[in-house]
Amino acid sequence: MKIHVIDHNFFTPRVIASYLIENGGEPILIETGPDTTFYKLEKSLEELGYMVEDIRKVFVTHIHLDHSGAAWRFAKAGATIYVHPFGAKHLADPTKLIASARRIYKDQTETLWGEIQPIPKEHIYAIEDGEMIKIGGIKIRAVETLGHTSHHHSYLLEDLLFTGDVGGVCIENGPVLPPTPPPDINVELWQESIRKIMDLNPQFLYPIHYGKSNHVKDHLRELESRLLECTEWIGERLKEGRTEDEMVPDFVNMF
Numbered sequence: 001m002k003i004h005v006i007d008h009n010f011f012t013p014r015v016i017a018s019y020l021i022e023n024g025g026e027p028i029l030i031e032t033g034p035d036t037t038f039y040k041l042e043k044s045l046e047e048l049g050y051m052v053e054d055i056r057k058v059f060v061t062h063i064h065l066d067h068s069g070a071a072w073r074f075a076k077a078g079a080t081i082y083v084h085p086f087g088a089k090h091l092a093d094p095t096k097l098i099a100s101a102r103r104i105y106k107d108q109t110e111t112l113w114g115e116i117q118p119i120p121k122e123h124i125y126a127i128e129d130g131e132m133i134k135i136g137g138i139k140i141r142a143v144e145t146l147g148h149t150s151h152h153h154s155y156l157l158e159d160l161l162f163t164g165d166v167g168g169v170c171i172e173n174g175p176v177l178p179p180t181p182p183p184d185i186n187v188e189l190w191q192e193s194i195r196k197i198m199d200l201n202p203q204f205l206y207p208i209h210y211g212k213s214n215h216v217k218d219h220l221r222e223l224e225s226r227l228l229e230c231t232e233w234i235g236e237r238l239k240e241g242r243t244e245d246e247m248v249p250d251f252v253n254m255f
């Protein structure tokens with residue numbers, strides 16, 4: 001089995017990855033990245049010997065646009081998109097997804113995330129927690145890992161775990177940080193997911209941001225302690241009556 005880390009070069013290198021898995025048979029793509037970098041992904045796939053139409057199975061950890069923004073393009077080319085059941089309806093009808101992106105990114109939404117089209121239902125597969133899909137010689141299992149969002153799966157492939165955002169962000173051996181976008185962070189569920197991943201005891205983690213992580217236990221411990229640190233920091237400031245606008249610049253400079 002071969003795992004290719006494909007860099008989307010999203011404004012800067014090594015920030016957003018897709019993973020292409022080859023096992024002699026049908027290739028599998030994990031995370032599509034945003035629509036805005038689809039043409040780069042297409043080029044990278046070509047360099048690996050694949051056309052977009054060759055990718056028939058695409059797994060996304062959740063529906064945030066940096067993970068699944070280009071899923072509709074793969075569906076249009078014939079692929080099935082595997083996604084958490086709560087995310088499935090938003091791929092079929094992205095109205096709310098687009099509206100919530102607009103609330104956060106305002107007039108930068110199109111520049112950052114490009115176009116989002118609905119995916120026909122027959123191209124969406126709502127994969128349940130624990131469900132295993134066999135593709136050629138590969139078995140890939142969905143592991144529900146909530147906390148970052150209320151609809152997040154990690155994908156277990158042998159002893160490798162593709163962790164989307166729930167496994168934290170770690171760029172160039174930097175700190176392991178919890179990506180905490182609004183609106184549906186749940187710290188307790190996130191801690192539960194970290195424990196679940198610990199129990200699975202994978203050999204390596206593959207977060208989308210960015211690339212393989214070798215030191216799984218240390219990585220997860222650091223993630224949990226930063227998550228609690230952030231929660232405490234925000235809790236203290238909320239008690240002081242600080243507004244979100246006041247907190248954001250300090251929060252950004254925290255690390």
Ligand SMILES: [Zn+2]
Binds near residue numbers: 064148
């Ligand atoms: Zn996310």
